[in-house]
Amino acid sequence: MTTTDTVMESQGDSGPSGYAAARLRLLQGEEQSGPPRRAALARLTDDWLAGLFGAQPLKGTALVAVGGYGRGELSPRSDLDLLLLHDGSADPGAVASLADRIWYPVWDLGLALDHSVRTPGEARRTAGEDLKVQLGLLDARHVAGDLGLTAGLRTAVLADWRNQAPRRLTELQELCAERAERQGELQFLLEPDLKEARGGLRDATALRAVAASWLADAPRAGLDEARRRLLDVRDALHLVTGRATDRLALQEQDQVASSLGLLDADALLRQVYEAARTIAYASDVTWREVGRVLRSRKTRPRLRAMLGGGKPVPERTPLAEGVVEQDGEVVLARAARPGRDPVLPLRAAAAAAQAGLPLSLHAVRALASTTQPLPTPWPAEAREQFVTLLGAGRPTVAVWEALEAEGLITRLLPDWERVRCRPQRNAVHTWTVDRHLVEAAVQASELTRRVHRPDLLLVAALLHDIGKGWPGDHSEAGEVIARDVAARIGFERADVEVLSTLVRHHLLLIDTATRRDLDDPATIRSVAEAVGSASTLELLHALTEADALATGPAAWSTWRGSLVADLVKRVGALLAGDPVPDPAALPNTVEQERLAWEAYRTGGPVLSLRAQTEGAGADEPVGVELLVAVPDQPGVLPAVAGVLAMHRLTVRTADLRAIALPEDVESAGSVLLLQWRVAAEYGSLPEAARLRADLVRALDGSLDIAGRLAERDAAYPRRRGAVAPPARVSVAPAGSQLATVIEVRAQDAPGLLHRIGRALEDAGVMVRSAHVSTLGSNAVDAFYVTGPEGAPLVASDAAEVVRSVEGALR
Structure with a gap:
């Protein structure tokens, strides 16, 4: 017995209660999920709506499913996209009555409904004015009524779409780009929108529309599976939340993963990211092909006229051995022999990245299917081409993605598989682990003029987080992997040791500079012992900056850069043979000395506020440096921190240390100097006088900071x-x-x-x-x-x- 038969038996008629009960059984049943359940839900809904339409329908009318419902992709909480089509011959009142007979039962069940009543001519005119309407009509499917009316509309809409393809596809590409800018890239988001983000279900639908235009087609490999996977996740999300949502929120990911039989939320995100990456890459290739076809249509008549009517011959420009440029893409030369040239994939990739051109899909597939594996260790040319690819800057990303789409990256670097599409559950990180590594190499390419061994810097940037695919400390695991990969690539033993050291200690400088006392000799000695040499320190300094810049905007600033530079300067001096200075002998700045003396003279806190703008281009947030000098006494740190919190000042960095006054000063002692970098949570900064007044009260115990903060927290309930x-x-x-x-x-x-x-x-x-x-x-x-x-x-x-x-x- 089919699902439809079961439904009809259970409801006995087309009543809403019977449909609702059958729908609930279908959604709660564990024997069906994925495409079978979506198809069954569409059939169930078709039968119910056909019953509402009536066994003897109004002549010249048809009920048409469009959009996702038209494709038969009904998720548990999907909208019903319906078009009541009529030929204009029926009485308008009768058509309106028929519409009410269908729409109101849908609303009564609480189902979302996107509906319209139009003639075929009106539908075509609306589609011509509204691209989204036209896209929905491309998936029009007959539900009930006059089949000829539906078929005529489908034929006309498809003909319009193909005739208008050059204009409408340009609009569609702009729409996709605008949506990607607004929603972000699905393959990197911790809380992605499965539908709207780049690489999501909207893009998959756009690829179907491009194929329907007959102008270009998307790469088919893996595309249907990627679309199915995102739809399965959306189904589970709807059932878990009970809402019509496409956003995969953090608090629901474990439950969604469990309902899909996956280990945990990370496994879920990885599957989502892999699907999104497939769709995004197919979109890139497809839109590039659309552009090529449209350009050729404009230039072909002119070329034929120049050639006297002959067929135009595409121009091919050599880029490297076996690699040429043709029509804005990098392709293989006719004489190239991928099966006999194992370095060809790296040579083609390096040439494409250096030229800032995309690798042709056909070239990548040819390389993936015919190229022999590289020997171990790699020949010198392979290593050089690999480094050239990494050092090409921003174009490296697109070329790397093309290689990865066809499995060439994991063939070159088998350890890459463990970090591929791996999520990072840290809001500071913008990218997945694998993309972060590529981004780090891109950032490192900008710093290669600062180091004596740019090749080691680029490879270290690519490998520094490679251990995140393994349990335990990723730096320790990464050190082992980096040593193995470097040897396989063909680096000499000494270079292998440097690379493994860089990966092992890639967090050393930033962690030490921001969390340790740089005036403490033990701090400088520990870093010097870990680094070992001035040349490695130089590389580690550049790697630290590249890593932070590739992490996200919160991970690097001029302030943090200055702290790291100060640490590197001190460690470099020690490695050069200079002694570590005694902390007591370190000089203070003029401003610090002035504040210390003022605090000593007055016996109370002294404040100095100084605005700072980070970066030469003022791209970073404006902050304020707050210096507070207080005669040494208990409770200074919590008092100052509490006053800042009361005034809604966000602390970005803080440093506390004691300044000793000269021994010849009567009642010589020490003054605590607190150096803060703060910003207003919102609104303007408070005046220094107000801060000082509250600090005086906090220090003498007359200001109940804890109580004030508790009152404020109580006034704003947690969300x-x-x-x-x-x-x-x-x-x-x-x-x-x-x-x-x-x-x-x-x-x-x-x-x-x-x-x-x-x-x-x-x-x-x-x-x-x-x-x-x-x-x-x-x-x-x-x-x-x-x-x-x-x-x-x-x-x-x-x-x-x-x-x-x-x-x-x-």
Whole structure:
């Protein structure tokens, strides 16, 4: 018995209750899912609507499914796109009555309905004015009534589409580009829109429309499977949420993954990303072909006239051995022999990237199907072409994607498979792991003039996160993989060691510069020991910048760049044989000295606000440097942090250290200098005088900061969203010989630094220095603390401090 037979038996008539019950059984049944369920739901809906239309329908009318319903792609919460078609001969009142007989039962069931009533002529005119209407009519499917009326409309709409293809396809391409700009790329988003984002279901539908124009066609390999996978995910999303949504939100991904039989949300996202990548690449190839065809139509008559009516011969320009340019694409030369030239794929890719041209789809497929694997180790030419590809800059991305689409990347680098389409659950990261690595190589190509071995920089950039496909510390796993890959590529033993060191320590400089006290000699010595040589330090400095720039806008700034540069300068001096300076002998700036003396003279806090604009082009956010000098006393850190939180100032970075006054000064002591970089959460910055007044009250205990912050939080109830992971507090091993380093990683929130500072004060430790860094929504802070006598904490006391801070943040 078919699904339709079962439905009709269960409902007995075309009543809404019978359809609703059968629809519910179909959606809840576990025996069907994917395309069979979507097709069954479409048939079930067809039969119900046909019953509403009537066994003796109004003459000259037809009910037509369009859009997704017309394609038979009904997800559980999909709209019903319906067109009531009439030839104009029936009484308008009768047509309106027929429409009501269909629309109202649909509405009564709470189903979304996109409906219209038109004659074929009106439908064609509307399609000519509205591209989206025309796209929906391309999938028109007869449901009930006059079949000839539906068939005539389909024929006319298809003929219009093909006749108007040059103009309408240009409009469609612009529409797709505008949507991609607005919604982003599906293959990289943590909460993607399965329909609207680039590489989503809208783009898959656009490719069907291009094929229907007969002007060009999309690459078929994997396209239907990619479309099916996205539709399956949307079905599961509708059933999990009970809503007509296309956005795969973080809090629903685990449930959707489970309903699809997948291990976890990461496995789900990887499948979504793979599907989106297939559709996006097919779109790129297809639109390129559309452009080529349209250009050739414009130039062909002129060329034929020039050639006296003869057939035009495409121009072919040599680019490399076996590689030529033809009609704006890189193709294989006629004399090329992929089966006998294993370096040809890399040579063609390098030539395409250097020329800023796309690799022809036919060329890539020919290379993938006939080229023999490279020997191990690679010959010198292969290694050189590989480095040339990586160093070509932005064009490398498109060429790399073309190679990856046909499996050539994983053939060259088998370890790539583990990071391909791998999501990164960190809002700081813009890209998936594999695309981040390619982006890092693109950024590194801009820095090659700063290093003596640009080849090592480019390869290290490509491999620095390769360990993220393996369990454990990705830097440690990546070191092993990088050593193996470098040897396979053909680097000498010494270069292999440098590359493995770069991958192992690619986070060393940025982590140390933003989380450690650079005035502590132990900090500089530990970095120098890890790096080993000035040449490796030079490469690591460039790799650090390339990695951060490829991560996202929150990962790099002029401020962080200056911290890293300062660290590199100090480590470089040590590697050159210069002694590490005594922290007490380090000079202070004129401004720091002035503030310290003023704080000593007045016995109270002194503030200085100075606006800063990062970057020569002022592209980065404007921040404010806030210097606070306070005579050394308990509670300074939580007091200042609390006052800033009260005034809705976001702390981007912070640094705390003590400045000793000269011994010849009467009652000589020390002044705490807090250097902050802040920005207003919204609105304008508060005046320095107001900040100082509140700070004075906070220090003397007359201002209840905790109570004020609690009142403000209570006034703004929490919104539903993804649950942040719990804070992690730890003791950094071998962080310093002068103090114990307490490291805190937590979700950034107003008052966070105040709570940490209060917890440290309550634990009875002295904060010798603090280094605060915010990356997106994540705060990564380090506090150098000692006991009351000024010595590092013993292990048991340090563990107690960790528990105290964890309790304050829980």
